[in-house]
Amino acid sequence: MNMFALAAIAVFVAMILILVRLFAGPTLYDRVLALNLFGTHTVLFIGILGFLNERPDFLDIALLYALINFVGTIAVLKFFRYRAIGDSGHDRAQEGAEQ
Template sequence: MFLVAAIALFIAMVLVLIRLYAGPTLYDRVLASNSFGTHTVLFIGVLGFLNGRPDFLDIALLYALINFVGTIAILKFFRYRAIGDMHQRNGAKK
């Protein structure tokens, strides 16, 4: 049963990659990359269960946190064209 879930997740990941490269707008591509990260987290969890390695869940949780922070950073960069503090970049003092 879990092998079928792993195969379905892999097929979904391939479809999301197609959307990532064919997405018409930037936000479609960011959403596809976030969805790919979520599918990867699920895939790592299922593989950990299939191999009898529950410590894969720790890796999956860490990857989920990195995926979330990375998505927020990408969206902030494309909105403000900067990752850091805007005041420091413009030379203004606090």
């Protein structure tokens, strides 16, 4: 068994631990963080899979997943903060100050 197979197994163990945190997670932020971490481990796993199949050009796809994961997490967190996605959020914050 080569090192990349061992790395794949290690990533799987980490994924299962993240899933446990996602099921149990008491607060919202535990779950957001768990989703973000799961995306990161997806990126790692795609990289490992590329080396396992001796086609390391999969690394480009892993990079794309990293970008999607980042933008997705920002969108979810922005949604928590402002309750909207497209707005600047400026007038919403002002409205909150008035109340």
